[in-house]
Amino acid sequence: MRRHHSYVSLLKCIVCGREYPAVDRLACDICGPVEGICDVLYDYEGVRRKMTKKALLSRPQDHWRYRELLPLHPDFPKNWDRSGCVNLRVGWTPICVTRRLGDYLGCGSLHIKDEGCNPTASFKDRASSVGVLKALEFGRSVIACASTGNAASSLAGFAAASGLPSRIFVPFHAPEPKLTQLLIYGAQVIRIRGSYEQAYDLCMQACARYGWYNRNCAVNCYLIEGKKTCGLEIGEQMADHPPDWVAVSVGDGCTIAGIWKGLKEMHLLGFLPRLPRLLGVQAEGAPAVARQFEKKEDDAFIPAPAATLADSICVSVPRNWRKAVRAVRESGGQFITVSDKAIIEALKYVPRLTGVFGEPAAVAAIAGIAAAREKGILGSNDMILAVVTGNGLKDVKTSSTAAGAPHDIEPTIEALEAVIMNRKTL
DSSP: OOOSSSSEEEEEETTTOOEEOSSSOOBOTTTHHHHOBEEEEEOHHHHHHHSOHHHHHTSOSSGGGGGGGSOOOTTTTTTOTTOGGGGSOOOOOOEEEOHHHHHHHTOSEEEEEEGGGSTTSBTTHHHHHHHHHHHHHTTOSOEEEEOSSHHHHHHHHHHHHHTOOEEEEEETTOOHHHHHHHHHTTOEEEEESSOHHHHHHHHHHHHHHHOOEEOOTTTOHHHHHHHTHHHHHHHHHTSSSOOSEEEEEOSSSHHHHHHHHHHHHHHHTTSOSSOOEEEEEEETTSOHHHHHHTSOTTSOOOOOOOOOSOGGGOOSSOTTHHHHHHHHHHHTOEEEEEOHHHHHHHHHHHHHHHSOOBOHHHHHHHHHHHHHHHTTSSOTTOEEEEEEOBBGGGGHHHHHHHHOOOOOOOSSHHHHHHHHHTOOOO
16 A cells, blocks of 8 residues: 555654554644654655665755655655745755864864755754645645744745745744845744744644644644754765764754754664764753753653743743653763853854854854863764854844954054054954
């Protein structure tokens, strides 16, 4: 019997283990939409026969190259020409060796995977591209999400490319550049006079009432499959020299959980000889997942207020904390928190030492590496990969506080010389 999805076998609740067919479903019927998040399982033996190293050599360098490990209709990509989002080049983002930054932080070898190179300049394009295709596959006429910024602008761009109307719910503190992206892509933007959690709750209610496709990664298990392609790529790009650690900033928990799933699958399929450990990084003002990591798995989750300048990880009620905690524990890794001051410092030294400009939440991962080195979590000979999840132009206002001011001078060589003589280095 042919599966509706080529290699997807079923959906499985991560709490009770109940299994469901791979249909248009958000959560487990027993555990409910808050706890009952599902995982997408595959026929890995079938994938192994099809997705070989030789087969990958002839495929385009984007995240669709892993189509057997994505929850896509069997006719993909043949019959998806009507979806312009397929033609946007998502994934296969570069991994840069950053020797100067590594020396600065006292690391043996430090690499950066620059997700700002995706079409809307963030990691979230991986999930949005899959979400838009699923909305079309399931015959939905509108797609919606709640976001602090990047998931929203990503969805707006991919929905626009596919001619699918989008409804975006954002908290009042969402940065202006991200709002501009939403509006320029033609999304209907609903800005809530309140927090991200309030925007999220209203979005969930609206999707249920109006039948919109729910792109919220925390509850839609298909979306995390897009996020895992970052881990799949790391497994392929660094197969010859796998990192010892992969550092990822954490908000809702979906990103680090997705990357771990991708790494595990590449190890299972024989691409990656060994698995790295995960370093989950949160802001001190929004430490919900890190705090839960220190508890027993079955301990009740207790929300707390969140406040950090890194808007993309400013989450007080992370919906996917369970997957994130399990991923870090399974990897033998650690969580660490960093101050806003440390994030501001990273906003300054990361681009000056690497040429990679990340937004606050993105460079938080590198601030976490610095803190983990100081605490002895990371060794001086460890090979470390930091996932920089979004471009710094997403939040210019915050970055400008770290960048400093230009030198305003008279048009004379004497004035110029005075500036040069007083030049300070990092």
